[in-house]
Amino acid sequence: MTQGTGNAAGGNGSGGEGGGLCAGRVVIVTGAGRGLGRAHALAFAAEGARVVVNDLGVGLDGVPAADSPAAQVVEEIRALGGEAVAHGGDIATSDGAASLVATALDTFGRLDTLVNNAGFLRDRMLVNLDEDEWDAVMRVHLKGHFxxxxxxAAHWRAEAKAGRTPVARVVNTSSGAGLLGSVGQGNYSAAKAGIVGLTLVAAAEMGRYGVQVNAVAPAARTRMTEQTFADTMAAPEDGFDAMAPENVSPVVVWLGSAASDGVTGRVFEAEAGRITVMEGWRPGPTADKAARWTPSEAGEAARELLGRAETPGAVYGSQ
Structure with a gap:
């Protein structure tokens, strides 16, 4: 693992001693104590980044645990020759999010990349989904991204206005559940769909300040998905663990580096050895009467258009 030394604030963050795709860059990863976040933090450090490892240290139910997984990941990175610092604040609060950014700036003097990854599940069928379970998932996933x-973004905008335009990157974490829906996960699917919308808006608003914003929709075996992928828990005979979270990290690291110049407002699905550019809503077949439809006419037109439209993907769990 290499150590980057960083540039002056506003530099491209692509240099530094020791090389690596992210040498010289400072990267925040939220929810980095376990699973995908831990894999991302280690992968960024391996490419020369200095990493702020954020994790509140809660269980799947959102209740804080006794240990500090963020500190453990920091020790892993340091043991391999990298630089990292732990942050245990609640990034779904304004104070916690502000202190997260301040930790990067105070510790390493700059911030180049933000990877929003924190989340947990409270799965229920809609008729059994309590309001607090809806609010909790929305808070951690969607507010915890925002x-x-x-x-x-406020820091990077200030840098740009001061004449130090950054080469900044944001990688948000959506899900196939947010793109297609998932039975029993109405709260999670809605939050992950909201993250896609947030990604598109942020990419459009922040491009002028040197900030690129993209999202990934990962599929991997983590604490949140271990039941889903229970049949793949055993080590594969060919040596390639298709569900390992480390398979997702390479595209995240690339999106978080200066090498991804020109890529913004996109969503990538990452699973096993596959990377897919996801294509979202766009106009399909259209009918224009140039006047107001009657309900019956509108229905006839809608059915004709549906006959020419692509069939949407199946909602996860509906087959």
């Missing part, structure tokens, strides 16, 4: 992005 607030770190807001505070990081």
């Amino acid at each position: 607030l770190p992005l807001k505070h990081a």
